[in-house]
Amino acid sequence: MAFSAPEPELSVVVPTLNEAETVATLLAALAAQRDVALELLLCDGGSTDGTAALVRGRAGDLPFPVTVTETPPGRGRQMNAGAAAARGATFLFLHADSIIADPLALRRGLDHLAAARRSDKRAAGHFRLRFAGDSPSPLAYRFYERKARLHRPGCTHGDQGLLIPREFFDQVGPFDEGLPILEDVRLAERIAAMGTWVLLPAEIITSARRFETEGLRERQTLNAILMNFAAIGWQQGVEELVAGYRSQDRSGRLRLGPHLARIAGLTAALPRQERLRLWYLTGGYVRGNAWQIPLFLDVRNAWRRGGDDGATPLLSLHDRWFDLLTDNPAGRAAAALMTFLWFRLTLRREMKDWPGILRTP
Incomplete structure (x- = not known):
């Protein structure tokens, strides 16, 4: 939809595939964010449950511009399409089932990353992770949450939210489109090899639905x-x-x-x-x-x-x-x-x- 707005500070890129039941929660969480000019680029990989239509229908009620694009499936391909259309100086690649409870999470994340980049221009950030769901194995989830705070190989994934300055993404990207999964891991490894990962102060709550299913x-x-x-x-x-x-x-x-x-x-x-x-x-x-x-x-x-x-x-x-x-x-x-x-x-x-x-x- 056409939306007259200032140049966004942050471009939030969300790949979706049949996420009609979860995306409304994400839209509400983004709408509640304060002190940040953002845009949303929702990249749909061929949903059959009306995900794209749902977001288009709600776009006019949101306090930020929304662009819905439809691409062939594959998270790497979808997120690359979102990055190509983004206008912000910083990208946030986010899963559709992510929940951001703190209304200042994005503001604090951007400020923390900006401070880190004063000593290392090739820095990218990810949020702290917490799992939501009725888990019979709470200890296992605590372990995965703790592991996600480390910057060892294999610890940084897309469900943590990847906050990357545009100029750095241009150097380490794009996402690998060769496989339907692993695109986040491969980008994380390139970032670690070329620059620095920063743990951001806010928290993202992610669904444990795949583990539970x-x-x-x-x-x-x-x-x-x-x-x-x-x-x-x-x-x-x-x-x-x-x-x-x-x-x-x-x-x-x-x-x-x-x-x-x-x-x-x-x-x-x-x-x-x-x-x-x-x-x-x-x-x-x-x-x-x-x-x-x-x-x-x-x-x-x-x-x-x-x-x-x-x-x-x-x-x-x-x-x-x-x-x-x-x-x-x-x-x-x-x-x-x-x-x-x-x-x-x-x-x-x-x-x-x-x-x-x-x-x-």
């Missing part, structure tokens, strides 16, 4: 395997898992067994030397992420005490000793063996009702 253990297990394949460069494994990834509106309870069985089949088809190399690289990735175990224990200990003071003594111990002692071929090989045994045992347990699939060597 698919199963927390099942979804995070597949996420971890996918991240490993992407990190070690095994494109065939990435494509296999991406092919089974469903959009939120089509998701249901996950069964790990069939996914793991297909991965076992793919690895079994590789030449022996290549298969050993794949497991060795996987061991290196697993060893490099072993810090998540002491972090979880630190979070559990704080949770049992009824709070979180941010202290991570076990993680610090890991970084000082365990990481150094295992950062070698023997450490990577040991991690590879343990991961292989975990994989085979998990596959056998998950596929106990499908014995025929277990014949893969």
Whole structure:
């Protein structure tokens, strides 16, 4: 719609696909933001539930300009389209199910990022994360929230809200459009390599609906395997898992067994030397992420005490000793063996009702 307004300070880019049930909450949260001139660019990937029409219908009641564009599906493609149409000096890439409760969150985020950029022009920010939902595993969510505050590889994702100055995005972007997922992780890695991530003072509440629908253990297990394949460069494994990834509106309870069985089949088809190399690289990735175990224990200990003071003594111990002692071929090989045994045992347990699939060597 046409909207006569000053040049926006902030362009909020939101990719959507069948988000009619959630986007109204986001619109209300953005409308409540104070002391910031923003615009909204909603990039719809082919919704069939009226998401685009709903936002267009409410645009006239919002205190900021709204642009709705329709693109082929794929979050990377959608967000690139939004960035190309944006007018603001800073971009905020945001998920449609995000909730921003603090009316000064965006103002505080912009000010905090501006202060950081006085010492490093190539700085980008992400918000603190909190999960919403009826969770049977509150400790697990506390762990993921704490992990999202770190700037280690694999810790920064799109559900934290990515606040990036336009000029820096022009250097590190665009988002990867080759896969329907992982576009946020790949951009986060490029930002970390070229500049600095900044933890912003405000908080974004994100929905736990995918975990609740698919199963927390099942979804995070597949996420971890996918991240490993992407990190070690095994494109065939990435494509296999991406092919089974469903959009939120089509998701249901996950069964790990069939996914793991297909991965076992793919690895079994590789030449022996290549298969050993794949497991060795996987061991290196697993060893490099072993810090998540002491972090979880630190979070559990704080949770049992009824709070979180941010202290991570076990993680610090890991970084000082365990990481150094295992950062070698023997450490990577040991991690590879343990991961292989975990994989085979998990596959056998998950596929106990499908014995025929277990014949893969």
